[in-house]
Amino acid sequence: MTGAAELCYFAAAPLFILALRWMSSPETARRAVFSAVVAMGLAIGGTLLQPTIHTFTWIGIAVLAGFLVGVPLSRVPLTAVPERTGLSQAFGGLAVALVGIAKYYLWLQEGVLTPFKMGVIGGEVILGCLTCTGGLLAAAKLAEMIPTRPITYRGQNIVSFALLAIALALAGLLIYNPFMSWAFPIIIAIGLIFGVMLILPIGGADMPTVISFLNSYAGLSAVALGFVLENKLLIVAGALDGSSGFVLSIIMCKAMNRSVTNVLFGAFGSVQAAKALGEKKTAKSATSADAAQILAAAGTVVIVPGYGMAVAQAQHRVRDLYELLSKKGVDVKFAVHPVAGRMPGHMNVLLAEAEIPYDRLVEMDDINPEMPQVDVCLVIGANDVVNPAARSDSTSPIFGMPIIDADKAHTVMAIKRSMNPGFAGIDNELYYANNTLMLFGDAKAVISDVVKELSGENAS
């Protein structure tokens, strides 16, 4: 490796580190992207300077194609960000796996496969392959291109891990004797299959946590590639990616009060609708006109957005509502639950997209003490994150999960299409409470109506 390349890599690493530090607040965050782009440019520039590169044809075509696919992929609607993330992990895993595969055959020919190199290549290829298929499957589930419910059968975990054990054993064999090259394609195949098996038993609504985990795996596979290529920059960047995914998964598991193993192997969501039947309770329903009147009369309103708002793409209508109410002098805040929506921080991005200023978004722990003083709590397509059973019913599957105390507001209004349960598949007492009014319908349609009523009333 030439000195120039080494220097470029050396300069790129601190820029990546600074980039992540600048993500600590929205004020400095755009600098973060800039610094990461410069670092990437340095890494690529340094590599292209290498004298061993003697043809740029393939590189040029591939980079061009990458831009042609990458640019449109960055223009997806923000509700599709989770799918895009899954897809991007699949691409990352693919790239790492392909390089590892090519290196194996090259070094095999050249006879330079030391046991150490063989070992890291084995690990790298397994990680890359499983991230690739895992990411693809997660993306498909998130995009609801395939059924999102967990697909399980007896002994699933045993079969999965037996497969993984076989792959590891074969890798061990290759470390012992790299020339048993028949084993290598089997390792690749198992890696690909294992990725599928890892994701199949996980329900669609757990996908957000799963893509955080896949982020970890993608990072780790980049680290492994760094070991293979003896490249420190790759190790650092991969470790940053890996720890980021890890920390985010932990944060989300904590916010759901579930353990990591429960998310990965618990097949959560398969019991959906189990408790849906029961004694018939009645909920009060209201019209958009009622809702408009109540909102206009309120002093403080807290809006709790959830998965349903994302599905209905209602964020722009929510902004109209926010603006109208603010103009009338109502104090409107947004209470964002850490796991609301389809990926960590998803609600924040959607609300930001609708140009709702981020200082109006309040975190769960800060809003809860204020809830008893709130006049109206408007729940938009959220369910589990406002289910009081999490506080009171120790038999509930979500018992212990911290929730937004919507029920403590003077009046609760909830927008959803039916009385159906949310992701956790359990009934929500909140919707039968005395101070709760249901606004049935698609979130976007209902809010549009409310906005129309409000501005009409305004005009009259």
Added chain:
Amino acid sequence: MTGAAELCYFAAAPLFILALRWMSSPETARRAVFSAVVAMGLAIGGTLLQPTIHTFTWIGIAVLAGFLVGVPLSRVPLTAVPERTGLSQAFGGLAVALVGIAKYYLWLQEGVLTPFKMGVIGGEVILGCLTCTGGLLAAAKLAEMIPTRPITYRGQNIVSFALLAIALALAGLLIYNPFMSWAFPIIIAIGLIFGVMLILPIGGADMPTVISFLNSYAGLSAVALGFVLENKLLIVAGALDGSSGFVLSIIMCKAMNRSVTNVLFGAFGSVQAAKALGEKKTAKSATSADAAQILAAAGTVVIVPGYGMAVAQAQHRVRDLYELLSKKGVDVKFAVHPVAGRMPGHMNVLLAEAEIPYDRLVEMDDINPEMPQVDVCLVIGANDVVNPAARSDSTSPIFGMPIIDADKAHTVMAIKRSMNPGFAGIDNELYYANNTLMLFGDAKAVISDVVKELSGENAS
């Protein structure tokens, strides 16, 4: 280097890192020491396993001597901790410098002095030498074994840096041709002299900041030794030490509202007593009996300890006072200014030594909003850190330094021996204020008296 040693070093590094992380709170801090001790044990154990070591005689004698000196040195009274720190930096610098010197002559004989190695040895020896003499001088000033006022003459900085430039030039010469060995002792000498010149112009009261800087230098010299010996553990441990010193110095400079260059080259304190004369104002003085009465009648008391409390070693009497008042139902808190005392965090350690629970110690930013509601503020041997001129008088040398708003309390009582100014050499309006009573005398004696009065009163 054998694999075993490498493994030991590899295990030691994360333990050092964890140690510093555990220092983030008093609850986990003792684990920190344990983990650091284990890491040091691993590092030493791994080194002693090296096959190149063939005699243990000298090592044994030196280690024994180290224990014989080290153990008593850890038993010094806590008021002497600053000196001990300076001394320990001197020892650290010495060790690093000696190893560097020996390596130079060894490698010169063996003819293995590459330019890179020569360069790092040069830097390492300069850093080690200046840390050594600098630390010694700082310790001597802190222990008041030599005059603490800044010793300055015209062109001092120019002379110092000219010397340093010469040393660097000579090092450059050696990189070019390591066999010009006459230059090496000159480098050593300049390093030693530069350390002295760096500390001489700095006043005794700036020593705390200076020993933080010396911590940085000591750390950096360990890093340089790590480069010389190609030892990653040394680089990591040195970098941790270096950044710790750096962060602490910055924190202290900020708390004094001064720039780093002003501390290092400003010869602060040389103007001492410049403004001491002026129109005669009168301060009200009170007796211990008055003080006892006022304290006993108060609902809330805030005690502001300063340099004078440390000098008088009054912390145990302060604790008696705290206990007596608490028993009487008075709410007693301690307001600790970040630069009060003789080193960062010094007051906290002294108060902890006197077994005052650390949840009674309140930081400046937290106590200031409460000050207007405080009945009595008792200032014990503090001066600059409660000088309102820092808030109001833009011509004051300490203008802009954040202070504890003692003057806002209903009644202020100040214990000091005279109306003399503190470290910054400026008058303190607080002591002439209407609501201030002076208790003249040595802090320990005065508080003893107050305690006697209080318990007497108690009995009667």
Added chain:
Amino acid sequence: MTLDMLTALFVFMLATFLGLDIIRRVSRLLHTPLMSLTNAISAVAVVGALLLAGEAHDTLSTVLGAVAVFASTTNFVSGFLITDRMLRMFKKRETPKS
């Protein structure tokens, strides 16, 4: 410029410690863009792919390399662009509309 295993592990350990510390300080608001940014960053794997495609040892490795270059490029291009797009949306105060 070879990197022995222990040194590589050392670098990995330090970077992981650093990553865990840094990520824990990232604002909750930004978890989604954080994810797309770290995703894009880990596409530095392109470095290995570029060498493979450019050194062109044999058809297999060239093709695999080119595909890997394509995949990584897609990754960092779309990752950086979408992160920036999302971050641009985060505004503190409303711009007063007349």
Added chain:
Amino acid sequence: MTLDMLTALFVFMLATFLGLDIIRRVSRLLHTPLMSLTNAISAVAVVGALLLAGEAHDTLSTVLGAVAVFASTTNFVSGFLITDRMLRMFKKRETPKS
């Protein structure tokens, strides 16, 4: 097991980033013990001194090495002991005295 310059610098850079982050989180209460602890930690320089004293190439390096071992040992022995002594003093609640 050689360490080339850039790798060493790399390790230094990572450790410095890490150090700055960690130290900034240390409680203000503990700045004095922090200083004595980091001081003791940087006495790992003893590693170099031990080799010098134990390899005993010639009188000069043996003597210098032994003195360096002495200085570093003093440093970490007294540093660890005094840090622990100080930390033992930090108590949250008063032990109730009868």
